[in-house]
Amino acid sequence: xxxxxxxSDGLNEAPYVFPKWTNRIPGLVPPAFVLxxxxxxFVIWFxxxxxxxxxxxxxxxxxxYSHKLHVGELGLDCRYCHTAVEKGPIASVPSAETCMxxxxxxxxxxxxxxxxxxxxxxxxxxxxxRVHRVADYAYFSHAQHVxxxxxxxxxxxxxxxxxxxxxxxxLSMDWCLECHRDPAPYLRPKDQVTNMxxxxxxxxxxxxxxxxxxxxxxxxxxxxxxxx
Amino acid sequence: MSAPSIATTKIPIPPTPPDEKLVTxxxxxxxxxxxxxxxxEQKTPRNWYLAFAFSLALLGVFGVSVLWxxxxxxxxxxxxxxxxxxxxxxxxxxxVGIGHxxxxxxAILFLFRQKWRTSVNRAAEAMTIFAVICAxxxxxxxxxxxxxxxxxxxxxxxxxxxxxxRSPLLWDxxxxxxxxxxxxxxxxxxxxPDLATLRDRAKTxxxxxxxxLLSLGWRGSMRHWINYExxxxxxxxxxxxxxxxxxxxxxxxxxxxxxxGWHTTIFPPYFVAGAIFSGFAxxxxxxxxxxxxxxxxxxxxxxHLEKMNKIILLTGxxxxxxxxxxxxxxxxxxSLYERYAFINRAFGPYAWAYWTMITCNVIxxxxxxxxxxxxxxxxxxxxSIVVNIGMWFERFVIIVTSLHRDYLPGSWGYxxxxxxxxxxxxxxxxxxxxxxxxFLRFLPVIAVSEVKGVMPEADPHHHAxxxxxEKAPLRTAEAS
Numbered sequence: 001x002x003x004x005x006x007x008s009d010g011l012n013e014a015p016y017v018f019p020k021w022t023n024r025i026p027g028l029v030p031p032a033f034v035l036x037x038x039x040x041x042f043v044i045w046f047x048x049x050x051x052x053x054x055x056x057x058x059x060x061x062x063x064x065y066s067h068k069l070h071v072g073e074l075g076l077d078c079r080y081c082h083t084a085v086e087k088g089p090i091a092s093v094p095s096a097e098t099c100m101x102x103x104x105x106x107x108x109x110x111x112x113x114x115x116x117x118x119x120x121x122x123x124x125x126x127x128x129x130r131v132h133r134v135a136d137y138a139y140f141s142h143a144q145h146v147x148x149x150x151x152x153x154x155x156x157x158x159x160x161x162x163x164x165x166x167x168x169x170x171l172s173m174d175w176c177l178e179c180h181r182d183p184a185p186y187l188r189p190k191d192q193v194t195n196m197x198x199x200x201x202x203x204x205x206x207x208x209x210x211x212x213x214x215x216x217x218x219x220x221x222x223x224x225x226x227x228x
Numbered sequence: 229m230s231a232p233s234i235a236t237t238k239i240p241i242p243p244t245p246p247d248e249k250l251v252t253x254x255x256x257x258x259x260x261x262x263x264x265x266x267x268x269e270q271k272t273p274r275n276w277y278l279a280f281a282f283s284l285a286l287l288g289v290f291g292v293s294v295l296w297x298x299x300x301x302x303x304x305x306x307x308x309x310x311x312x313x314x315x316x317x318x319x320x321x322x323x324v325g326i327g328h329x330x331x332x333x334x335a336i337l338f339l340f341r342q343k344w345r346t347s348v349n350r351a352a353e354a355m356t357i358f359a360v361i362c363a364x365x366x367x368x369x370x371x372x373x374x375x376x377x378x379x380x381x382x383x384x385x386x387x388x389x390x391x392x393x394r395s396p397l398l399w400d401x402x403x404x405x406x407x408x409x410x411x412x413x414x415x416x417x418x419x420x421p422d423l424a425t426l427r428d429r430a431k432t433x434x435x436x437x438x439x440x441l442l443s444l445g446w447r448g449s450m451r452h453w454i455n456y457e458x459x460x461x462x463x464x465x466x467x468x469x470x471x472x473x474x475x476x477x478x479x480x481x482x483x484x485x486x487x488x489g490w491h492t493t494i495f496p497p498y499f500v501a502g503a504i505f506s507g508f509a510x511x512x513x514x515x516x517x518x519x520x521x522x523x524x525x526x527x528x529x530x531x532h533l534e535k536m537n538k539i540i541l542l543t544g545x546x547x548x549x550x551x552x553x554x555x556x557x558x559x560x561x562x563s564l565y566e567r568y569a570f571i572n573r574a575f576g577p578y579a580w581a582y583w584t585m586i587t588c589n590v591i592x593x594x595x596x597x598x599x600x601x602x603x604x605x606x607x608x609x610x611x612s613i614v615v616n617i618g619m620w621f622e623r624f625v626i627i628v629t630s631l632h633r634d635y636l637p638g639s640w641g642y643x644x645x646x647x648x649x650x651x652x653x654x655x656x657x658x659x660x661x662x663x664x665x666x667f668l669r670f671l672p673v674i675a676v677s678e679v680k681g682v683m684p685e686a687d688p689h690h691h692a693x694x695x696x697x698e699k700a701p702l703r704t705a706e707a708s
Contacts (some may be wrong), residue, residue: 017427017440026444050386174388 050170058166059129062115071196072160078152078194089141093128096120131165132156138173139228148215149187153196154179160196176226180219184208187217250344250682253526257680260527264422264674265429267522272669275521280665286658293651294369302372304648310634311643313627316370317481319653321623322506323363323660324404324478325499326616328471329507330356331411334418335467338460344535346678347527350422351518352511353415354671358663359510360408362656367400369652396480403477407470414463420446421456422672475503482626488569489630492557498550505543505589506619508536512612514664516605518673527674530603537602540615544593547622551590569630577642578629585625588618 046052070076079085084092096119103113119126132155134140146152152159157168169175179186187208192198200207211217220226251260297304307314330353337345368377380401382390391398424446427439446452479499482490512533519528558570574582592614595601602608628643667673680686 017430017436018445023445045384170386172386172388174386177388 050172050175054167054170054172056166057131058164059131061129061164062126064112064164066163067159067165068161068163078159085142086146088143089139091142096126132167132171134171138176138226140226146193147190148217149190149193149211150179150183151186151188151193151195151198153198154186158196177221180221180225183217183219184212187211187215190215249684250347250529250531251526251679252529255526255683257683257685260674260679260683261425261676263524263527264672264676265426267668267673268426268670269429269431276665276669280662280669283658283661283665286655287662288655288658289651290655290658293648293655294365296648297369297372297652298374302370304646306644306646306649308641308643310639310641311628311631313370313631314643315624315645315649315653316366318620318623318627319656320363320366320370321478321499321627322620323359323366323656325475325503325506325619325623326510327356327359327363327407327411327507328475328500328503329511330354330359331407331414331467331471332504332507333511334414335464336471338464339468343682344532346675346682347524347529347532348511348515348536349678350415350418350671350675351515351667351673352507353411353418354667355510355514355664356411356507357408357415358660358667359507360404360411361663362660364404364408365656365659367404396477396484399477400481403470403474407474410463410467410470414460414467417456417459417463418675418678419671420444421448421677422675424448425676426672471504472500475499482630487630488563488565489573489626491566492554494550494553494557498547498554501543501546501550502589502619502622505540505547505593506616508539508543509612509615509619512536512540512608513616516609516612518668522668522673524674527679533605533608534599534602537596537608540612541593541596541602544589544596544615548590551586565635569633572633573625573629576629576633578625578632581621581625582629585618585621588614589622592618 071078081094081098082091083094084090096116099113099116100120103110103116107113115126118124145155155169155171157166159165184205185208188195188198188200189211255263305314305316307316330349333345333352334349337349367380368374371377371379380391380398382393382398391401420443423439424443427436427443430436430439476496476499479495483492483495485491515528515533515536519525555570555574558566561567573579592611595607595611601611632641632643634640
């Protein structure tokens, strides 16, 4: 090659286009690339995950109904209000009449219960804000799960300890499949389904495997199982 | 090179035959540099603008076809049961096939020390990259909902779902993706010394900056050259199996299915031969125009073109053999469905496409048995285009004729393209030509440093030492 400073064709007398410090750039490219890639992976893995976007959602309700008080302290069974949970896909939110069973007598003039009384009188339901939402294209039936020994607490967390109901599980497809692929550790005897504080006696997996036999638990993992 | 013990042994090495001269016209090193570099340095010729405008117009057709497809869905195409794959996949295989010549020329011919590759490899590799870009459009677009195209990749996701690793469609993603990446790297590594030449010749600050940035601080030092040669050799080694693997896996898209007409073990070699066939035809088409327009007749000589025509003849004949073998196996297998598929292919409703394919792919390259035709620019230009028409029809015939007759006559159909099928295909040439025309204007079209390497001046002539010294001791000076 020609010596860079003297060229016979006299084309470019100063061949160095970039200042000397730019020599350091090539060494920085690989670590910058790796760090950049790691940053992108982290951002998507952490902030785009349903564990971040779904969990912790606790909307303000029109009536400050406390599950902690009613379930945890007074001991109401889930099914007292969520009457359809064993019969159909939707657990059902109680009508104002259900509330008024007690609240005609207890705290019948509470300011906080005014929307309940209004709904009871006008027949126009209270507009509760939905907390747990599964995508429309995923078919989910409460009855199918509750009647096969999946406890309320598995998906909804310790509602009996919540002042305001809050999402505790990601409700993502991966999360559904985790149990559908291996249901044993998530099962309990049917009579303990609504018991928030149930603890297995012995190995949970062994109990679950017995229950799988007893209840014929065969959760689908094909697409059409949920996306009908 | 030689060990001391055999240093005294005289190893007879045949002298280079006179017709092996790869650069004609008595060009010197600086002539080659000037000839190639000035293409990027002169004022933009009016014809370039015409070519660019034409390419952009076609690219516009592509854009409109894509937008309408995305807006309306794949229903705008002529797809209907039972033909669920038609022009989309035909075009994909067509473009991937064309993309095979670049790597064959750059990698396999490099490893085999075929020196004539140097004057066509740059353009052929560029063509490969642009063809693979065109090819990648089609699998991406044929999913319809392009915003879901990331499903093609095995990315961890909140659905807990993975692509089917047993599916050749996923292998395709990897095969074509790898091919594109390696081809791009190979092309770029080869470009670096030439980009540095353009940088050194730069008369404006912008050119110096852009080419300076792209040439990665290349100074042409001995160490640079050693590293460059090593990198180039390694990339050639990596690329070589890819020439065979990519189209093998593309052929698996069909061969691993159980559809008569697709379920054929001959597909991998047959597809690879066809890909090289169409790729070389495309290189010939493009180089004939390029050498004419830019005056590279001494760099891309008739000898070069003749060699490529020989490869076209060879691979075309291999493809013809595969067509015959498919029919033989259909008969020999004893499978009714297989027999029907092939008889229907040649004499059914798509017979017109089948015989177009046979005429273009099997009959037309036979002209290249004759030296006169191999060295005739008009003949090779026409035949190279005919070959690519034939190769497009080959993929169409394989895909559509195998699908259009389902097992039940109630599910038979006949595929007709819509205007949007045609628009997307024609438009993909716009994408290809736009990229190629930009390449012709802004990058060295011929690998300057490599061409210099195969010129006699670069050959120190260690063999026949005494003879050369006596007769022409200053061969370099003589040639320049």
